[in-house]
Amino acid sequence: xxxxxxxxxxxxxxxxxxxxxxxxxxxxxxxxxxxxxxxxxxxxxxxxxxxxxxxxxxxxxxxxxxxxxxxxxxxxxxxxxxxxxxxxxxxxxxxxxxxxxx
Numbered sequence: 001x002x003x004x005x006x007x008x009x010x011x012x013x014x015x016x017x018x019x020x021x022x023x024x025x026x027x028x029x030x031x032x033x034x035x036x037x038x039x040x041x042x043x044x045x046x047x048x049x050x051x052x053x054x055x056x057x058x059x060x061x062x063x064x065x066x067x068x069x070x071x072x073x074x075x076x077x078x079x080x081x082x083x084x085x086x087x088x089x090x091x092x093x094x095x096x097x098x099x100x101x102x
Contacts, residue, residue: 045071049098
């Protein structure tokens, strides 16, 4: 499972990546999780199973969905889960999106 998190500068999602990695390890899920700024995400679409946008860049959803259409599902991270850095819930959401798009 490869999960790409996207935010303005890739900084605020770094903590969320760590919490998601911890949750994945605890649940026995093999996952590669990375945070990047929006400008890099467009170049990496085909390399990931799912792309999750931080709430602060949700306005870029349509643009990224258009570029990723038929390649990789794109969604916005729940604002509450992002704000509380709930890595377990964000991981579950990512897994659900991937399973629905297979």
